[in-house]
Amino acid sequence: MRIHLAGVFVDDQQKALRFYTETLGFQLKHNIPLGEYAWITVVSPEDPEGTEFLLEPDAHPAVRPFVKALVEDGIPSTSFAVDDVQAEYERLQAKGVQFVQPPTDLGPVITAILDDTCGNLIQIQEEKPQP
Amino acid sequence: MDVYRAIADPTRRAILDELVDRSGQSLFEICARLTMKHGINSSRQAITQHLGVLEAAGLIRTRREGRSKLHWFQGGPLKAIAERWPIATDERDM
Numbered sequence: 001m002r003i004h005l006a007g008v009f010v011d012d013q014q015k016a017l018r019f020y021t022e023t024l025g026f027q028l029k030h031n032i033p034l035g036e037y038a039w040i041t042v043v044s045p046e047d048p049e050g051t052e053f054l055l056e057p058d059a060h061p062a063v064r065p066f067v068k069a070l071v072e073d074g075i076p077s078t079s080f081a082v083d084d085v086q087a088e089y090e091r092l093q094a095k096g097v098q099f100v101q102p103p104t105d106l107g108p109v110i111t112a113i114l115d116d117t118c119g120n121l122i123q124i125q126e127e128k129p130q131p
Numbered sequence: 132m133d134v135y136r137a138i139a140d141p142t143r144r145a146i147l148d149e150l151v152d153r154s155g156q157s158l159f160e161i162c163a164r165l166t167m168k169h170g171i172n173s174s175r176q177a178i179t180q181h182l183g184v185l186e187a188a189g190l191i192r193t194r195r196e197g198r199s200k201l202h203w204f205q206g207g208p209l210k211a212i213a214e215r216w217p218i219a220t221d222e223r224d225m
Contacts, residue, residue, distance in 0.1 A: 071198045073175070074157020100199060101160050104153070106167035113160075115197075 005041070007054030008077045009063045010118035013040055016055040019117050023095055024080075026053065058119060067119050074100065076113055076123035085110045085126040134208040137188035143181050145169045147190060150204035157199050158182070 010016035017040055020026045026042035029052050037059070041052035058064055070077065082088045085103045089112050093099065100121060101113035110126045138144055142165070149164045150156060156164075162178050165171040173181075182202060185191045189208045193200055 068198070072200050074159035074199050074201075076159070100157065100197070102153075104160070104164075106163060108167070111163070121199075 003051055005052050005054055006078060007041075007056050008116070008118075008120045008122075009058040009067060010055050010116075010120070011058050011064075012118060013038055013055055013057055016040075016116070016118040017042070020053070020055060023092065023097060055118075064119075071119075071121055074113070074121065077116075077120040079111075079123040079125050082124045082126055085112050085124055088112070088124055134188045134190065134211065137184055137190055137208075140181070140184075142171055142173060142178075143185055145171060146178070146181060146185060147204055150191060150202060154203050155196065155201040157201055161202065 017028065017031070020042050021028055025045065027045050027048060029041045029043045029048075030039055032039040037057045040055045042055070043050060043052055058067065067077065089099060089103050092114060098115045098117075099112055100115060101111070103110055103112045108128055108130075110128065111123055113121050113123050116122050138147070145165055146161060149161060149168070152164075153160075158175060158179065161182070162173075162175055165173070165178065182191065182193075186193060190205065191202050192205055193202050195201075
């Protein structure tokens with residue numbers, strides 16, 4: 001068994017697609033119209049055949065209170081791996097991305113948390129080399 | 132809630148240490164720091180209760196910033212300790 005799909009709920013799929021591709025740098029994989037919404041997935045350019053990331057509409061009535069409660073306590077919806085958190089922090093800040101947690105050394109990992117502008121907090125994480 | 136009881140607990144002292152390291156943290160960040168840097172694996176609910184004790188003692192304040200609730204350290208109540216037991220000026224000679 002393999003994990004082929006993960007994702008977040010977003011308040012606007014087209015805005016999310018722009019943020020996850022143009023700002024974060026993922027690539028569009030699927031954009032299949034489904035009536036009012038679409039099946040939109042992106043992939044990492046470093047792993048285009050790898051796990052797809054679904055930008056799922058937050059239309060279900062349970063979703064918005066759920067995501068709102070997560071954000072209130074600062075809990076990220078998901079986490080992406082990066083080679084250098086500090087470099088990504090600087091690159092994304094220059095593009096206007098808001099960080100709610102700057103790069104923070106937590107021992108085995110360095111993390112930072114950004115706002116995806118579509119309702120979610122997203123963690124980026126760098127694993128430090130083991131001594 | 133008196134300040135002495137608030138700082139009697141090692142987890143609550145660790146929370147204050149981390150809020151001094153960086154002001155304005157969410158519950159998630161506080162929990163991550165306690166787990167990763169202090170090996171404190173208490174539940175989020177338990178940490179929320181600790182934060183309530185610290186807030187009642189006036190040692191932290193909270194504010195909503197954007198869509199998140201953040202926590203700040205404030206040391207004012209600790210002044211009462213130094214005022215109650217002042218350090219004598221000639222103490223270093225003893």
